[in-house]
Amino acid sequence: MKKLFVLCAIAGFTAAVHAAPEAPAKNSQQSKMATCNAEAAGKKGDERKAFMKECLSAKPAAPVTQQDKMKMCNADAAGKKGDERKAFMKECLSAKK
Template identity: 65%
Template sequence: MKSLFTALLLGTALCAAQAQTAAPASAPAKAPTAQQEKMKSCNAEAGDKKGDERKAFMKQCLSAKAPTQQEKMKTCNAEAGDKKGDERKAFMSECLKKKA
């Protein structure tokens, strides 16, 4: 009787463990975070770099901050040059939408 109870308890514990491990597999995949996207981008840019060169590049790339809106405005304004009116407005709109 004691061994039957032990076997039943062990079987229940085993079933519970399997149910817990199966739950995450059926959960929908989460969208990558901003840091994961940045890592993917920097990794692609690193290309064939190896060793210390790659390490230094990845450190610099991952620590680089996106330009502020004011910095983007200054850069786009300089690129706009002598454009006037609707042409300038369209150019600035497109320029400011671009990712750095």
């Protein structure tokens, strides 16, 4: 009888663990919706509709590649030479943009 009780308890626990729904990860559209909703606080009616349409259709900014950074830093370093240029380029390329 004890074995039967233990087996039922284990089976019930296993079923409960496997039946528990996992929270789905937010996809990018859901994240965008949450962000836009927060920014639209206080807006109502047509103003809110227009804002949400604009916000949700906005494309995310393209990440700056290392090659793009190099081009920008080279342009900014025009006229600098030697150690001054080297120090400037090091700081410019390591800066977060």
